[in-house]
Every structure is written in C-alpha cells, then in structure tokens.
Amino acid sequence: MSDTNNIRFRLDHTMIRVCNLEKSLDFYTRLLGMEVLRNTDYPEGRFTNVFIGFGPENITTTLELTHNWDQPEPYEKGKAYGHLAFNVESVVEAMAYLESEGVTIRSPAKPMNHGTRMLGFVEDPDGYVIELNEPVNS
Numbered sequence: 001m002s003d004t005n006n007i008r009f010r011l012d013h014t015m016i017r018v019c020n021l022e023k024s025l026d027f028y029t030r031l032l033g034m035e036v037l038r039n040t041d042y043p044e045g046r047f048t049n050v051f052i053g054f055g056p057e058n059i060t061t062t063l064e065l066t067h068n069w070d071q072p073e074p075y076e077k078g079k080a081y082g083h084l085a086f087n088v089e090s091v092v093e094a095m096a097y098l099e100s101e102g103v104t105i106r107s108p109a110k111p112m113n114h115g116t117r118m119l120g121f122v123e124d125p126d127g128y129v130i131e132l133n134e135p136v137n138s
Contacts (some may be wrong), residue, residue, distance in 0.1 A: 015064035023125035081121035091118040
C-alpha cells in the first residue's frame, strides 16, 4: 500500500464489460485460476457484477466483470486500453496450456524487448488483451 500524507491507497479492482458472462467466468476461473468472490444481479439496472480474484477483496486487487444484459454486440475497446497482466512461473508452459484450451494467442512467448523477462499475449473471450509475464528478478 502507498502512504501519502497519512492517506493509504491500495488498488482495489479493475472493471471490464463482458458480453458473455459464462465464457468470461470460464476463462478467468477455470483457465487462469481466479475465484468468484461475489456475484450480484441488479435487475433494475439490467446488469450483473461479478468480482473475481486470487484472494480476499480486502487484501488483493480484483477484477470486476460487468455484464449488461441488453448488450447485443462486443464493446469497442478504444485506443487507450492496453492489457491486463498476469504473472506466471513459465510463460511458455502457460501459453501452451491456453492454446490447447482454444484460447486465441495474440503474440507467442518471447523475451521482452531490451530485457530477459518472458512475455506472451492472449485474448479473453471478449477480445481483451491479456499479458502473461514471469516474475521480475529482484
């Protein structure tokens, strides 16, 4: 956590909008190993929020999947969106596993430009770019 003028900040969550909640949950939970932390329907607003993560919300950063019930087509990602990044012990092994599960490979595992760290990029069911990277050697 960051401590600025006695105010403590912690990155809480990132939200993405998804068209097919079931496919997105399968990708993030079954394939990437995240857990559903809470799942809430808002009938008056016609949307569902599902928070997923690798640990409790009060100590880890989570991902909020928002499914608007009446969204008939994919969302435009825009030029400002980059990617979500996930740490894995072996990018090569993770990419091979995801490819065997039918995940779209955006860029195969390779050393990062100007570095030795391995990176690879895949797409989630809605086309969001997901970076896989190996831990930084401290």
